[in-house]
Amino acid sequence: MNLVEMLRDEAREAPRSGIVSVVDHARGRPDLIPLWVGEGDLPTPDFIRAAAADSLAAGDTFYTWQGGIPDLRQALAAYHARTFAKAYAAEEFIVTGGGMQAIQLALQAVAGAGDEVVYFSPAWPNFPAALGIAGGRPVPVLLDFSENGWSLDIARVEAAITGRSRALFVNTPANPTGWTADRQTLKALLDLARRHGLWIIADEIYTKFFYGGDRAPSFHDIAEADDRILYVNSFSKNWAMTGWRVGWVKANPALKQVFENLVQYSTSGVAEFMQRGAQAALEEGDGFIREQVERAHIARGRVSDILQATGRVRLARPEGAFYLFFAIDGIEDARAAAIEIVDATGVGLAPGTAFGAGGEGFFRLCFNRRTDQLEEAATRLARWIGERRSGHSTISSKR
Numbered sequence: 001m002n003l004v005e006m007l008r009d010e011a012r013e014a015p016r017s018g019i020v021s022v023v024d025h026a027r028g029r030p031d032l033i034p035l036w037v038g039e040g041d042l043p044t045p046d047f048i049r050a051a052a053a054d055s056l057a058a059g060d061t062f063y064t065w066q067g068g069i070p071d072l073r074q075a076l077a078a079y080h081a082r083t084f085a086k087a088y089a090a091e092e093f094i095v096t097g098g099g100m101q102a103i104q105l106a107l108q109a110v111a112g113a114g115d116e117v118v119y120f121s122p123a124w125p126n127f128p129a130a131l132g133i134a135g136g137r138p139v140p141v142l143l144d145f146s147e148n149g150w151s152l153d154i155a156r157v158e159a160a161i162t163g164r165s166r167a168l169f170v171n172t173p174a175n176p177t178g179w180t181a182d183r184q185t186l187k188a189l190l191d192l193a194r195r196h197g198l199w200i201i202a203d204e205i206y207t208k209f210f211y212g213g214d215r216a217p218s219f220h221d222i223a224e225a226d227d228r229i230l231y232v233n234s235f236s237k238n239w240a241m242t243g244w245r246v247g248w249v250k251a252n253p254a255l256k257q258v259f260e261n262l263v264q265y266s267t268s269g270v271a272e273f274m275q276r277g278a279q280a281a282l283e284e285g286d287g288f289i290r291e292q293v294e295r296a297h298i299a300r301g302r303v304s305d306i307l308q309a310t311g312r313v314r315l316a317r318p319e320g321a322f323y324l325f326f327a328i329d330g331i332e333d334a335r336a337a338a339i340e341i342v343d344a345t346g347v348g349l350a351p352g353t354a355f356g357a358g359g360e361g362f363f364r365l366c367f368n369r370r371t372d373q374l375e376e377a378a379t380r381l382a383r384w385i386g387e388r389r390s391g392h393s394t395i396s397s398k399r
Contacts, residue, residue, distance in 0.1 A: 010133050018125065018354025022338045031346040033377040036338075038124075038175060038323070039242040040292065040368035044277075047284050048239060052277030060272040067260040068095025068248070072275045075282040076248060082286075083207070084220040091253040094260065095275060097267045098245035099205055099234030104130055105249060105262045106230040110199040111136045111166040117201070118160045119169040120152060122176055122325070122355035122362070127169055127203075137164070142358045143179055149316040150179035154188045161192075167199040168192070173206040173216050176325045176355050176364040178318020180210065183217045190222060190229075199228040206321040208238050208289050209368075211297050216320050225252065237322075237368075238289050239281040246270055246278045292368065296322045299367040299374045306378035310385045322368035325352065327361045328385055334361055345380040 004012055019036055026032060067073070073090040080088045096102040103126070111117050113135030119127060121140035128138035141160050143150045157168070170189060172181040181189070193200050202219045210216035223229050234247035249259055263269060300317060303324055307313040315326035331337045334351035341363075342348050352362030367374055 010135055014133050015125070015129055018335065019350045022335070022342065022348065022351060025339055026342040026346075026348055029342070029346060032342070032348060033346060033373055033380075034348040035365045035367070035369070035374075035377060036348040036350040038366055039236070040240055040296075040322070040366075041370060041373070042240045042292070044240050044244070045281075045285065045288050048241065048277045048281045051280035052273045055273035055276035060276065062272070064269055064272045064275070066263050066269050067256065068093065068270065069272060069275050069279075072279045072282075075279045076250075079282045080220070080250070083215060084218065086220065088250075089253060091256050092250055094249045094251070094256065094263065095270050095278075096247045096249060096263065097270055099203075099232060099236060099247040100126060100130070101245075101267065102232035102234065102247040102249045103127060103201070103203070104134075105259060105266070106201045106232055107131055107134055107136070108262055109230065109255070109258065110201070114164065115166040116162060116164045117167045117169050118157060118165060120157075120171070120174070120179070121357045122352060122359035124171060124175040125354055125356060127171070128356065136166075139165070140357045143174075143177060145177075145316070145358075147314070147316060149319065150174075150177045152179070152181070152185060154185070154192065157189070158192055158196075161196050161198070165196065165198060167201055169201045169203065170219075171203040171205075173210060173318070173320025175206070175321055176323045176350070176352070176359070176362075178316075178321045178323055178325065180212075180216050180319035180321075183221060186217055186219055187222055190219065190227065193228065197228075199230060202229055202231045203233075204231060205233050205237055209293055209296060209322050210320040211293075211300065211317075212319060235278050235281055238292070239278075239285050240288075240292070241278070241281065244274055244277065246274055295371070296368050299369065299371050300324070302371055303365065303367050303374050303378045306375065306382055307385075310382050312385050322366060324365040324367055325359075325362050326365070327352075328363070330388075332361050334359070334363055338363060341381070341384060345377075345384050347377045347380050 073093045076093040077088040116137045118139045131138045231250035235241040312329040338351040350364040352359030
């Protein structure tokens with residue numbers, strides 16, 4: 001008996017991560033500079049860890065509020081008020097087991113088997129995969145690439161909407177491209193959703209990682225209270241808490257009980273001591289965010305300069321997030337090239353094929369790391385590109 005064949009089709013067909021195969025190939029290499037996953041190199045700050053440790057030491061290990069402890073939800077309201085210059089209520093926030101669970105709950109609330117959700121590709125692969133596992137159909141709309149950056153054709157979005165469409169998934173600033181919707185584009189998407197009776201699932205996790213001002217444009221700037229928008233977010237990026245798995249959904253207070261029920265029947269809530277760490281992040285972490293963004297801004301420029309100097313790299317400096325999504329002339333099979341690159345240089349890149357349609361021939365490089373390490377990685381890549389052009393497929397392992 002083949003046990004795999006006894007499973008649901010949606011579970012059997014869940015795709016393997018296109019990044020993990022490259023990671024597994026090079027895992028343990030001593031000279032590795034790992035730039036393939038979406039996290040920085042800084043550990044969670046001491047003040048966040050101390051708050052969680054104090055809570056754990058105090059015995060906060062019991063079942064707690066399904067939607068999040070009141071103190072954390074109030075801290076989320078205050079953080080949003082600082083960020084978007086509007087008043088928010090604690091009842092608008094539901095604490096989740098990371099940004100991924102926030103997305104899953106949003107999907108459970110608005111789309112199911114046979115339903116379609118439109119998203120913009122290349123894209124973070126977890127969203128379409130999660131929808132597929134739920135029995136829905138992810139519908140990609142390709143972003144356009146030019147030397148001026150990535151852009152979205154609103155007419156193409158509207159053409160993708162059918163009678164089965166239930167939502168638009170909008171990640172801006174975007175992973176992996178760095179595409180960042182301006183206010184006009186957000187308004188066009190919101191108008192489109194209103195006309196067609198669609199929900200918007202707004203993934204604005206990189207709002208603070210924006211290189212044109214204090215934060216990126218947001219649906220918070222233009223939405224009305226009764227708009228069908230579910231915001232999904234996480235503590236992972238802003239506060240270097242990727243391993244903590246704490247996130248949130250922001251929704252109309254009328255939906256509070258629905259989302260608490262969805263939490264109840266999935267994880268039954270996030271551990272209180274972890275929530276205390278998240279509370280400290282919100283209350284004391286604004287300076288840490290600023291430092292991270294400034295460091296990433298500098299690193300973006302240095303890596304871009306080194307790669308563009310080869311004359312064989314096509315890229316647009318991202319407006320937001322902390323990824324460089326670039327193509328190398330003459331390379332079509334990004335996965336095979338990513339294996340060759342890590343073997344030859346020790347630089348770990350994510351192949352663009354992992355991010356779906358439109359990612360072919362591209363690579364994603366996470367630049368939320370020390371500048372000196374990134375300069376070393378970019379220099380190794382530039383050397384490999386130069387030697388590849390001259391007919392050599394590998395470079396010496398001596399550095």
